Amino acid sequence: xxxxxxxxxxxxxxxxxxxxxxxxxxxxxxxxxxxxxxxxxxxxxxxxxxxxxxxxxxxxxxxxxxxxxxxxxxxxxxxxxxxxxxxxxxxxxxxxxxxxxxxxxxxxxxxxxxxxxxxxxxxxxxxxxxxxxxxxxxxxxxxxxxxxxxxxxxxxxxxxxxxxxxxxxxxxxxxxxxxxxxxxxxxxxxxxxxxxxxxxxxxxxxxxxxxxxxxxxxxxxxxxxxxxxxxxxxxxxxxxxxxxxxxxxxxxxxxxxxxxxxxxxxxxxxxxxxxxxxxxxxxxxxxxxx
Amino acid sequence: xxxxxxxxxxxxxxxxxxxxxxxxxxxxxxxxxxxxxxxxxxxxxxxxxxxxxxxxxxxxxxxxxxxxxxxxxxxxxxxxxxxxxxxxxxxxxxxxxxxxxxxxxxxxxxxxxxxxxxxxxxxxxxxxxxxxxxxxxxxxxxxxxxxxxxxxxxxxxxxxxxxxxxxxxxxxxxxxxxxxxxxxxxxxxxxxxxxxxxxxxx
Numbered sequence: 001x002x003x004x005x006x007x008x009x010x011x012x013x014x015x016x017x018x019x020x021x022x023x024x025x026x027x028x029x030x031x032x033x034x035x036x037x038x039x040x041x042x043x044x045x046x047x048x049x050x051x052x053x054x055x056x057x058x059x060x061x062x063x064x065x066x067x068x069x070x071x072x073x074x075x076x077x078x079x080x081x082x083x084x085x086x087x088x089x090x091x092x093x094x095x096x097x098x099x100x101x102x103x104x105x106x107x108x109x110x111x112x113x114x115x116x117x118x119x120x121x122x123x124x125x126x127x128x129x130x131x132x133x134x135x136x137x138x139x140x141x142x143x144x145x146x147x148x149x150x151x152x153x154x155x156x157x158x159x160x161x162x163x164x165x166x167x168x169x170x171x172x173x174x175x176x177x178x179x180x181x182x183x184x185x186x187x188x189x190x191x192x193x194x195x196x197x198x199x200x201x202x203x204x205x206x207x208x209x210x211x212x213x214x215x216x217x218x219x220x221x222x223x224x225x226x227x228x229x230x231x232x233x234x235x236x237x238x239x240x241x242x243x244x245x246x247x248x249x250x251x252x253x254x255x256x257x258x259x260x261x262x263x264x265x266x267x268x269x270x271x272x273x274x275x276x277x278x279x280x281x282x283x284x285x286x287x288x289x290x
Numbered sequence: 291x292x293x294x295x296x297x298x299x300x301x302x303x304x305x306x307x308x309x310x311x312x313x314x315x316x317x318x319x320x321x322x323x324x325x326x327x328x329x330x331x332x333x334x335x336x337x338x339x340x341x342x343x344x345x346x347x348x349x350x351x352x353x354x355x356x357x358x359x360x361x362x363x364x365x366x367x368x369x370x371x372x373x374x375x376x377x378x379x380x381x382x383x384x385x386x387x388x389x390x391x392x393x394x395x396x397x398x399x400x401x402x403x404x405x406x407x408x409x410x411x412x413x414x415x416x417x418x419x420x421x422x423x424x425x426x427x428x429x430x431x432x433x434x435x436x437x438x439x440x441x442x443x444x445x446x447x448x449x450x451x452x453x454x455x456x457x458x459x460x461x462x463x464x465x466x467x468x469x470x471x472x473x474x475x476x477x478x479x480x481x482x483x484x485x486x487x488x489x490x491x492x
Contacts, residue, residue, distance in 0.1 A: 042460070049421045057426035066353055066373035066425040104370070106353040106445045115326065117444070150376040150400070150422065170491030178478045182471060183376050183400035185422045228489040235485045236478040241421060242400060243462065244474045274423040 001138040001284050003083035005091040008142070011280055011287060012095025015144035016071060016121075017103055018289070019278035020063045023054050026213040027250070027275045034187055034240075034247040043245020047187070050240070050273055065274040068105045069146030071096050071127035072210075076143075078136035089129050092142075096120075096127045108149070143279035145210050147271075154184040154270035157202055162264050169194060169266045170229065173252065176268045177233050182242015185272035188249045189213070190233060193267035194222065196257035205269035208253035210277060215253075222256040229254070240273075250275075293458065298395075299344025305394045308416045308461045310468035315457035316418075319436070320397070322350040322449035324375065327440055328383040332390075338439045338448050343392030348420070349375045349399075351445040354435065367435040372451070373425025376400045377417075385409040399423075401462055401471030410465045417463035419470075431456040 031051050038044045057064045073092050077083070100107050100121040107119045109126050121127070156176050160168050173192055191209025193201040208217075217223040229252035239245025250273075259265060280289045291311040296304055298319045308314065321342060330336045353371040357363065377398030384406040387393045394415050396402070399422030410416060420428060437450040462470040486492045 046421055049424055049427065053421070053424035053427040056430065060426060060430070062426040062429060063353060063371040064426055065423045066350065066371050067375065068353070104353070104355055106351060106371075108351075108445075119444075148423075153376070153379075167491050170489055171486055174482065174486060174489075174491060178475075178482060181400070181475050181478070183378050185376075185399065232485050232489045232491075235488070236481055238474060238478050241419065242474055243419065243460070243470055244477070272423055 001081050003081055003088065003140055003282070005087055007282065007287070008088055009091040009095040009098070011142055011282070012073060012092045012144070013099040013102070015142060015278045015280060016096055016099040016146065017105070019144045019146050019276045020068060020105070021057055021061065022278070023064060023275070024212065024277055028054065030213045030250040034250065038245055038247050040239055040245030042243050043239040043247055046240040046243065047247060064276065065148060066106065067148040067150065068108045068121060069148045070109065070152065071121055072130070072145040072147055073127055074130045074132070074143040074145070076141040077131065077133050078139035080138050081140055085131070092129055093122055093127060097122055138284055140282040141279060142282070143277060145277045148274060151184040151188060151270040151272035154180040155202070155205070155268065157198060157265065157267045159198060160264040160266055162262065164264055166225070169264070170225065172266050173229055173268055174232060174236075177238070177248065178236060180270060181238055184270045185274070186238060186242055186249065187240055187247040187273050189271040189275055190229070190249050190252040191269040191271060192229070192252060192254045193265075193269070194225070194254060194256045195259035195265060198265060200257055201265040201267040202269065204255035204257055205267040208255040209269045209271040211253050213250055217254045217256065219256045222254040226252055226254040298346055300346070300394055301344065302414045305414045305416055306465050308464050309466065310461055310464050310470050312461040313458040314418055314461060315455055316346060316453060316459070317456070318453065319345065320451045320453045320456060321345055321347045322352060322372070322451060323347045324349060324351045324446040325379055326443045326446035327448050328380055328387070330440060330443060332383055332386045336440065340437075340439055340448065340450060344394050345392070346395035346397060347387070347393050348397040349377050349380060350449070351375065352449060354445070363434065365435055365437045367438060369429060369432050369435055369451070371425050372429050372432050374399045374420045374422055374428065376422070377402050381405055388413045388415055397459060401469065407463055407467060407469055410463060411467060414465050416461055416465060418459035419462040420459055
């Protein structure tokens with residue numbers, strides 16, 4: 001299959017707008033569960049308002065949240081796909097810029113030192129484009145994630161040492177959830193990276209934070225910690241919007257990678273309740289949205 | 291716990307009546323303000339053409355559409371999606387915003403800290419929590435963008451919105467030292483040890 005770059009550009013634009021307007025099914029189901037389990041009256045009311053907002057966004061075809069986020073594109077290339085990688089990244093960037101100008105969307109991206117906003121949602125190194133490969137024949141999958149800043153500011157890395165053990169990893173996560181309180185727009189998905197190098201650890205936390213609800217860490221030990229921490233964070237009483245209640249998080253997600261004998265890194269990256277993502281698969285038969 | 295409906299601007303008596311747990315719906319006028327706006331006003335000494343005395347500000351930078359100015363919409367913007375951002379980043383600006391500009395109500399999400407609570411006590415103010423991330427709903431409470439100032443900071447300009455039935459908003463910080471945010475944070479800190487013990491994290 002020859003990857004059609006005009007198609008990639010158009011899709012990059014569509015996915016950005018689609019992600020901002022339609023919440024994935026697993027997150028909507030997650031809200032249903034949290035409302036059933038919530039015991040705090042204020043917490044229940046707030047969760048109800050969030051669900052109402054999802055319906056209003058669909059009815060009025062509006063954005064779920066005003067924060068258009070930092071645009072992230074995760075591209076997974078299957079086998080027997082011919083493509084020009086540099087041109088593909090340019091096509092994605094054009095699609096991102098066009099979504100911003102043509103919809104229009106608020107450009108939330110500025111130069112980190114001058115703070116200048118190009119009003120395109122793009123800048124040095126942005127959009128983030130992650131390219132990976134898998135074994136699906138003649139298939140390209142593009143996932144778009146507008147990562148909101150309220151929860152992205154809830155990002156932390158600690159290079160613990162082996163003597164600190166797993167206990168310190170768990171303590172770090174709980175302490176960061178307490179520290180963030182209502183600022184990260186709970187109920188959240190708490191993404192936790194364990195192992196790797198500092199940069200890989202942080203990236204694992206991002207993968208974990210943006211993984212669909214209902215998925216489990218592929219590593220058995222990681223999955224155990226995931227279950228423990230998921231129960232624990234909802235015992236803290238932080239609740240929806242940090243105003244009290246059970247529903248602090250939908251779930252804690254953990255991703256792991258092997259690390260050095262002298263290292264014990266842990267990272268936290270948080271996803272707010274507006275856990276937006278959109279993806280589509282390109283095959284010779286056409287484009288299919290999830 | 292009472293519910294109030296206030297036309298902006300508000301009086302000192304109205305603001306000081308509010309207590310944590312009350313709810314408020316706002317009418318008429320609301321100003322949108324944000325990190326860059328506050329940095330420009332208080333770190334770089336810029337002033338605004340708006341009179342903010344007795345008014346409410348919401349921590350926001352909206353999605354807007356540029357339109358041709360016409361009678362009834364002279365500023366040339368239409369609202370698309372307007373929602374509320376995390377307030378804590380702007381903590382150090384509460385006191386100057388109240389002192390210099392006379393702002394009385396802050397609408398935001400996630401709450402603010404002790405400095406804000408002290409300013410509310412000294413000058414009569416309150417924090418009204420909106421549900422963050424519920425911007426599609428919040429947008430339905432905004433009728434129009436009446437005017438804009440400091441628009442070189444776009445989208446972090448100083449926005450003047452015409453509102454109708456903006457709320458209900460929950461009073462989470464008041465002028466009597468009450469803060470639901472501080473209360474919840476203290477409760478979470480108190481539960482920390484038991485929670486850690488339950489997962490082998492102690």
